[in-house]
Amino acid sequence: MSNVNSHPHGESAHGGLKKTLGTWQLWGIAVGLVISGEYFGWSYGWAKAGTLGFLVTSAFVAAMYTTFIFSFTELTTSIPHAGGPFAYAKRAFGPVGGYIAGMATLVEFVFAPPAISLAIGAYLHIQFPGLSPTTAAVGAYLIFMSLNIVGVQIAAAFELTITLLAVFELLVFMGVVAPGFHWSNFTQGGWAGADNFSMGTFGGILGAVPFAIWFFLAIEGVAMAAEEAKNPRRSIPIAYITGILTLVVLAMGVMLFAGGVGDWKLLADINDPLPQAMKLIVGENSGWMHMLIWLGLFGLVASFHGIILGYSRQIYALGREGYLPAWLAKLHPRFRTPHRAILAGGVVGIIAIFSDQYVQFAGQALTANIVTMSVFGAIVMYIISILSLFKLRKTEPGLARPFRAPLYPFFPGFSLVAAIVCLVTMIYYNREVALLFAAFMALGYVYFLMTRGRRKDDAAELLEEAVRPE
Template sequence: MQTIDSREPTADNHQPTLKKVINTTQLWAIAVGLVISGEYFGWNYGWASSGTIGFLIATLLVTVMYITFIFSYTELTTSIPHAGGAFDYANRAFGQVGGFIAGFATLVDFLLAPPAIAYALGSYVNFLHPAIPVVPTAISMYVIFITINLFGIKESARFSLFVTILSVLELIIFIAVIFPFYKTENFIANNPPTITVDSVFAGIPFAIWFFVAIEGVAMVAEEVKEPRTTIPKAYISSIITLVILALGVMILSGGVGDWRTLSNIDYPLPETLSMALGKNNSLSKVFASLGLFGLIASFHCNTISYSRQIFALARAGYLPKFLSVVNKKYQTPHWALIAGGVVGAIAIFTGTTNKIIIMSGLGAVVMYAMSMLSLLALRKKEPQLDRPFIAPFYPYFPIIALVLSLVCMVAIVYYNQYLSVLFFGSLIVCLLGFVLKFGGKMAPKTIIK
């Protein structure tokens, strides 16, 4: 007999559940869609911190972390396919305190990625039509995509597939167009005379932006058909897709002209085309218009993920219970969608895209570390757990991912001390409040199944 947390969504305890409708292609689209805006903006701030060469090294380091992480994380997602993702894994491995830490980090990751994307959407629209202000456009994105997501995951998954395919095709066309204009001397020009550990570490938060949020697939695991085979196929194909696109976009963009002009703007790809083809070239404007698809894909998919994380935490009792209410007709967590939208709208008004990216990245690496610790712990604690997918090269892959996650966390903290104090201070305050609320009743109840 196996004891399980009574807060898990099973038929035995009548917890709110979600509809299983997502297939492999749709899950690949959600995984790529969650991340693909990272190829359109945000990463270029790393050039301002590290130069192109230092940032390339940071990107390769982060790429190794994500490859080893995804191959390890897939084992957890297929073994415990619940909407809480890392929260559920840590809760099972370390109890409620571990679950709380992982849940908090995941929530920061997925609540703060959408406002950064929404702000970039506003910036792209403003690039096309300067009379349209950035912030109202960004806020309108929340209204539109929360509404879309209220009508069911099946419809949302279809929309994700459509915009993600368009986004991938657009990036392939972008790479093909700028390739003839690439010059290595441009890429290496204007870099510091020596590449230091400091310069590499300073670029890590922005290198993470290339891939951050791919782990959001775990948050829709309850809604996947045949998760034992669907999740591994989607995860592995999506990380391959993203690595190729990220390195192609970043390296080629840096060699088109003076990369310093791209290092502090929210629309680097249209500007790269302008540098290659001329300021008045119509393709630059057309690309900026089409570029909205990549940002829309990520914003839409992150809206799905943040709502499922809020839903899962509320269902487990970590957040107010009403946030776990599921719409009877569409089986979507409508209050979780709206609550996350309110938080994101507040973040938009700060107007600090780079700082929001850093906070999201910090939440991500803390979650990655907790997830890899959970994987190592569950291998010992529950050796008989059904594992449809086994992490390859165990224990080396999860250990590499864990070490690199900690390295990235240290780098982010070192170069962003104020934001780190805000993150960890909030975590400690919330954790203390959680402990005081539950007192000595920290251990989850169990049932026999």
């Protein structure tokens, strides 16, 4: 049992996930998880609210995320657990709280990758018209699931590299289209198709909430890599805070420049708004255009690859605690990665990809519905995470908090109220998807109740296996 306390290969104390990630790698994960949101998905918000209306929505959501991340960092550094929000809510509210947070996070992270992979397919289809977007999307799953199985150090190094390239490409995009930017283009019909604000515009602003959230969705996934960080109490606050500031600047810049180069209505309801915006300036055959497509793929791949890492750690943590079947928490005997969890999430994603050809739900394309479903999971998780922060401040005042939420209780309080507003708004404007999300949560809760008796046995068996001498 002596190997419980140390491991020569840098594994965690219980012989599980390796502690190999530094500050830059965590920043790469934080930004990389999200950066595809700057490349696609957000333009659906223009169709709802117009450019000016969506700017209002995005500013509100950016304020919510900024205050949330400052608050969430306190939890991540105090409880550096691969389950992330699941671990915080379980500690604050017990098993039921853990279930709500864990299942909501799972929905967020399992449903985001199919939407991103479909965008990868759309980008590749522009370059290779004979390549099916569906085939490319499935190929992306197979490649990046394999890379995540090989090891977190390799995966994180790759994530940092492509994230830096993706940030560089967004800056290039803004620089290339800047000469064609006209504020009048951005503002024309900017209030949900009208030139002036009206009460109808207000409805569009609220209806666009999911697509503004897509700008920042999944940054909290860094929490799921906390067990693999070398010094989580120092590196995670730096990664989170610099990450959210990077993303806010990029999101606002991309949206403004894309909307100001021509008729922004041509960019709404499509999966590749940036190449189409650049085409208006440089033409279809420009070298800039081809560079944007290729380097734009780095942004999509960065998020796709990072979210695979995130969902696998969430599935692994829930399986380890007995909230999902215990066999999902098995680690690869050589790479010490949760290979079964990686594959399980991939199966769900590939099913969703093939469904895109046949499914029209709630009157909109499947990609938009997948984005909305993922956002429902995120918002529920944000709410219970902030409630956990308030609860733990009260019940565990002596808990070590290397980073404390600034301006407490105003920062977490604002993020909580904003998240509740977003949730109510999303339910009102996306009732069918809300019902589907509720059905997922209810089915999961049935499993949670059915397995209550054996949950402790599963956890004990996994712990025994983890500390068993090799």
